[in-house]
Amino acid sequence: MPTVSVRGVELHYEEKGSGRPVVFLHGVWMSARFFAKQLGPVGERFRAILLDLRGHGRSEKTESGHTIPEYAADLRAFLEALGLRDAVLVGWSMGAFVIWEYVKEFGTEGIAGTVVVDESASDFGWDDWPHGIVTPEMLRDLNEGVQSDRETLIRHFIPLMFKDDVAPEDVEWMAAEMAAPPAGVASAILVDQTLRDYRNDLGKVDVPTLVAFGADEKLLPVAAGVHLVEHLPNARLVVFDDSSHCPFLEEPDRFNAEVIAFVDSLS
DSSP: OOEEEETTEEEEEEEEOOSSEEEEEOOTTOOGGGGHHHHHHHHTTSEEEEEOOTTSTTSOOOSSOOSHHHHHHHHHHHHHHTTOOSEEEEEETHHHHHHHHHHHHHOSTTEEEEEEESOOSOSBOOTTOTTOOBOHHHHHHHHHHHHHOHHHHHHHHGGGGOSSOOOHHHHHHHHHHHTOSOHHHHHHHHHHHHTOOOTTTGGGOOSOEEEEEESOOSSSOHHHHHHHHHHSSSEEEEEETTOSSOHHHHSHHHHHHHHHHHHHHTO
């Protein structure tokens, strides 16, 4: 499995295909494995790349560097190390924050487009933000669960990401991937990403964006996707009727087709 050393950390990634790079960025505690159903189909048309962020999946478990700005800096170094130009960045959940932070810090030079998968401009329930899903008490309890009974927390969270019941064998591999980050890493990035707010930065994303949301609102409301389309300069919303937080796993054929058509439209 390929790895690359950037900024003092070994990052694991998988890739298939050639042509325009399409880089998939996972959510908090997740990994590149969640995009396994995209690697083949997208890799038949483009250069599909699935990246494990620092501390996640099979990447190095560093003690420090677990903030969204650090992950964005890692991403910039990763793109440079692999010589990736005119890339499309696909960010699911926290992965969207990494994209927005990247644009905030480095602009969109070298980025042809972005795909946002089921994420709002902020997860936190700020007083002036109706689409926030995490209260201070909830964040406290989640962090306590990470430190005291992580297995129970993970297995409670997995069903919330899907519209329908999850097969037992899928629960097992997902739980294993989500438990890969050490507890200290898991707590640090959970708190950091939850308290990020990109509402004032969306206008800086001056490249086309595809916004993909699941219609089942166990975690995030579709209205948060509507908000993104209203505030991103060039965005289009696609709603997946049979999905919740993971349309790339719940409706992979349609999801792949939408991503491929979007990347094709950038040519």
